[in-house]
Amino acid sequence: MIVINGTPHEIAITDPRRSLLDHLRTDAGLHGPKKGCDQGGCGACTVLLDGRRVLACLTLAAQADGRTVTTVEGVGRDGDLDPLQEAFINHDGFQCGYCTPGQVCSAIGMADEVARGVPSRVSPEIGAASFDLSPDEIRERMSGNLCRCGAYNGIVAAIEETYVGGPR
Amino acid sequence: MNADPVVGRAVPRRDGPAKVSGAAAFTAEVPVEGTAHAKLVCSTVAAGEITGIDLTEARSAPGVVAIMTHHNAPAMRIAPLLITLRGASFTRAPVMQDARIRWNGQPVAIVVAETPEQADHAASLVRVSYALAEARLVFDDLKAGAPQPDHVQGEAPAVMIGDAEAALRAADTRVDQVYRTPWHTHCAIEPHATTVAWHDDRSLTMWDATQAITHSQATLAEVFSLDLENIRVVSQFVGGAFGNKMMWSHQILCAAAARLAQRPVRLVLSRSDVFRVTGGRTRTEQRVALGARADGTLTALIHEATTTTGISDGFAEQCTFPARVLYGADTFGIDQRVVELHTPANSSMRAPGESVGSFALECAIDELAEQLDVDPLDLRTRFEPAAHPTTGKPFSARHLLEAYRLGAERFGWAERSSAPRSRRDGPWWIGQGVATATYPYTRMPGGRASVTVSADGHATVRTAAHEMGMGTATVQAQYAADHLGLPLDRVHFEYGDSRHPAAVPAGGSAQTVSIIASVVAATRALTAELLRLTSSDSPLAGAGTDDVELRDGGIYLRDGGAGQSWPDILRRAGRDELTGEGAASPPTETAQHAMHSFGVQFCEVRVHDVTGEVRVSRWLGMFDTGRIINPRTATSQFRGAIVMGIGSALSEETIFDERTGRVLNATLAEYHVPVHADIPPIEVAWLGHPDPLAPMAGKGVGEVGMVGVAAAVANAVYNATGRRIRDLPITPDKVLGL
Ligand code: FES
Numbered sequence A: 001m002i003v004i005n006g007t008p009h010e011i012a013i014t015d016p017r018r019s020l021l022d023h024l025r026t027d028a029g030l031h032g033p034k035k036g037c038d039q040g041g042c043g044a045c046t047v048l049l050d051g052r053r054v055l056a057c058l059t060l061a062a063q064a065d066g067r068t069v070t071t072v073e074g075v076g077r078d079g080d081l082d083p084l085q086e087a088f089i090n091h092d093g094f095q096c097g098y099c100t101p102g103q104v105c106s107a108i109g110m111a112d113e114v115a116r117g118v119p120s121r122v123s124p125e126i127g128a129a130s131f132d133l134s135p136d137e138i139r140e141r142m143s144g145n146l147c148r149c150g151a152y153n154g155i156v157a158a159i160e161e162t163y164v165g166g167p168r
Numbered sequence B: 001m002n003a004d005p006v007v008g009r010a011v012p013r014r015d016g017p018a019k020v021s022g023a024a025a026f027t028a029e030v031p032v033e034g035t036a037h038a039k040l041v042c043s044t045v046a047a048g049e050i051t052g053i054d055l056t057e058a059r060s061a062p063g064v065v066a067i068m069t070h071h072n073a074p075a076m077r078i079a080p081l082l083i084t085l086r087g088a089s090f091t092r093a094p095v096m097q098d099a100r101i102r103w104n105g106q107p108v109a110i111v112v113a114e115t116p117e118q119a120d121h122a123a124s125l126v127r128v129s130y131a132l133a134e135a136r137l138v139f140d141d142l143k144a145g146a147p148q149p150d151h152v153q154g155e156a157p158a159v160m161i162g163d164a165e166a167a168l169r170a171a172d173t174r175v176d177q178v179y180r181t182p183w184h185t186h187c188a189i190e191p192h193a194t195t196v197a198w199h200d201d202r203s204l205t206m207w208d209a210t211q212a213i214t215h216s217q218a219t220l221a222e223v224f225s226l227d228l229e230n231i232r233v234v235s236q237f238v239g240g241a242f243g244n245k246m247m248w249s250h251q252i253l254c255a256a257a258a259r260l261a262q263r264p265v266r267l268v269l270s271r272s273d274v275f276r277v278t279g280g281r282t283r284t285e286q287r288v289a290l291g292a293r294a295d296g297t298l299t300a301l302i303h304e305a306t307t308t309t310g311i312s313d314g315f316a317e318q319c320t321f322p323a324r325v326l327y328g329a330d331t332f333g334i335d336q337r338v339v340e341l342h343t344p345a346n347s348s349m350r351a352p353g354e355s356v357g358s359f360a361l362e363c364a365i366d367e368l369a370e371q372l373d374v375d376p377l378d379l380r381t382r383f384e385p386a387a388h389p390t391t392g393k394p395f396s397a398r399h400l401l402e403a404y405r406l407g408a409e410r411f412g413w414a415e416r417s418s419a420p421r422s423r424r425d426g427p428w429w430i431g432q433g434v435a436t437a438t439y440p441y442t443r444m445p446g447g448r449a450s451v452t453v454s455a456d457g458h459a460t461v462r463t464a465a466h467e468m469g470m471g472t473a474t475v476q477a478q479y480a481a482d483h484l485g486l487p488l489d490r491v492h493f494e495y496g497d498s499r500h501p502a503a504v505p506a507g508g509s510a511q512t513v514s515i516i517a518s519v520v521a522a523t524r525a526l527t528a529e530l531l532r533l534t535s536s537d538s539p540l541a542g543a544g545t546d547d548v549e550l551r552d553g554g555i556y557l558r559d560g561g562a563g564q565s566w567p568d569i570l571r572r573a574g575r576d577e578l579t580g581e582g583a584a585s586p587p588t589e590t591a592q593h594a595m596h597s598f599g600v601q602f603c604e605v606r607v608h609d610v611t612g613e614v615r616v617s618r619w620l621g622m623f624d625t626g627r628i629i630n631p632r633t634a635t636s637q638f639r640g641a642i643v644m645g646i647g648s649a650l651s652e653e654t655i656f657d658e659r660t661g662r663v664l665n666a667t668l669a670e671y672h673v674p675v676h677a678d679i680p681p682i683e684v685a686w687l688g689h690p691d692p693l694a695p696m697a698g699k700g701v702g703e704v705g706m707v708g709v710a711a712a713v714a715n716a717v718y719n720a721t722g723r724r725i726r727d728l729p730i731t732p733d734k735v736l737g738l
């Protein structure tokens, strides 16, 4: 059983090779998580597993058993877009939109990491309780999410607008 | 005509909510009942013959539905080339018709199974044996004496004006250098995906990630001998294309496999198949030689380029095009050559020709400026021609000098130190570079559109066009709203389906103007039809299309005269809606004039003294591309192109093993596209002067933004370090001189 976007899903995982990404896309019928490479190279498949960002293509569906998964379909509230999603639109943080679900989920997970004091390569101080989300921090921490359309400036602006001053 | 025009406004993308919420369904996600899944088996050798295919194990693997090889593939005709304007292929290689191998990665079998995992597994059990033939793989061994292609994108492969070599020898100052750029791969994040469902023996629907709907439909008709109207191609959302999502073998194989399996088949290419089954940008070797007099006159401009194609392909990438158009010179010596190799067919990739060609030319100009001890921007100003330098045609609009001036002011070019290796911040050397950009304006012939107005006061524009992220749906709705005289929210734009009127491929930065020209024609047809419907007591009675204007949701006599709303005309005629359809006028605007987009790229880099790492720290692109319809989506187009240019400058390189012809770095972990950390804030600006000859006074913006980028970076690296790197990408080993 996997809780996907708040709803428990009883789906038998018949093929143990099935990745969480294929499980979500094929069995659960959610195509928000995208397959860009299926080998951990692009970040398009990023989802939140118990609130932390993971690459769904490198996670076996079986590993998610008994846990909660949030995909881009589940980040808004009550049918409204999350402010981060609104900010992506307002800053034109995408063109084709294929990397976007991964960028959105990754940004949410990243903001949480920052709040928890997880440092990055560019963080000034290891062991600080939390970090300022500078543009450099955002760029460094989001670098696992490729955007071939090159919407990076808009994505960083959207994340900054949403989270600077700390995640809500 | 809108009293309050929406063209020029930064309207948000129409598909934004669908894309940020995961609701947008890309090709691999469109539900099709009863779909089986396919996997390609690809050649592991570059040249030779298949001597045997053992399917015993694969056939008995769980879930296998069908396997197709050249033994049981149906007869299929050759797909027409993109350049013919009938098709969308880059190769004339037959698809699974014989035992011959033309490149490493050529599909040799397609396995269809119930699930993707089963197809993958069964494909791994297909055993293919080959008799190897000698492969043409080593560019350096084959480039000498490479032949001239028949043409370069329809232009002459060589342009000789005066005796450029003699002028070069006689010149006071000379630059004569060779520049190299490697193979590139488009790497759209959405891999190619296709689903084909046959309805009967004569008709099918193909859902495809494509930038050439109409031309894919025509290709399937040709390849499978079907009637055009029995083929439907659907492509709603495309996850990036950049010139690569045209017609390749995988769509044809998917269609043939679906017929064999007698059920719908979906084929999604793996990331490594994207690298090996489809082709990227050719590598190039380019000699640029410039001769100048002491006063800064260019006496000789020589640009010789050698590029590659696959076997049986015909696309000579137009590297020498910038040299034909940018600068005035006394003599020109322009020549292109091609080397046929056992590689995938080379294809168009964002700003084909101009992007890599400008790397050579614009670095050479920088080298000449240094020798003459003139600011490189000033030098370009001296070379500014009065008319197209190699055809003599007048330019429809060329405001490059103004772009130089305004760009330099905005970037602070005057503060640059012209002495290389003279500015440092800790371990980082700082340098600035500049390069000019140009890209031809094209409007491909053949596009159509329809415009439907309804009694509830809405209008719907339809054309089989493409939205790969350029903002097509948004900017076309803006244009149509103004043209029809309607508020933006009453205009729908439908695209992505061959049931709509035929469209041109999305390529050559030509789609926007091509659609606009067809909407103009459709609107005219619609207006004529509406006028026919007016009754004799209407103020419009007897008026022709030239007597009226469209505004306020209706048709009115010119100059503020009386008229009727559409709903009124339709209701009185007892109609719910009315459609006009039209074909774009032939693109005659380029007959007498040279039409190009222009721009200038300024950049600042920081180069690490110890590691040789190059970081781009600042960017300004200043563009002259006519009127901009939507500043928001145009900014993203320019930025995206600059990002891809930075990738080509610093990190991108598709590596073929010269022994086996196999792509070695066929993953996104090993082919390095720029990531967030590589990209600083990119400033873009434009002049916005309308081009009087272009529909809507606008020219393409998708590709010119990539031109000059790699040269600007290389010139900045030289300014920072004193090291001139003529071989892309500029990796740390080259910076350190290792
Ligand atoms: S699909 Fe998972 S990282 Fe690319």
Ligand code: FES
Binding pocket: A093, A094, A095, A096, A097, A098, A099, A100, A146, A147, A148, A149, A150, A151, B189, B239, B240, B469
């Ligand atoms: S929006 Fe196209 S890849 Fe990011």
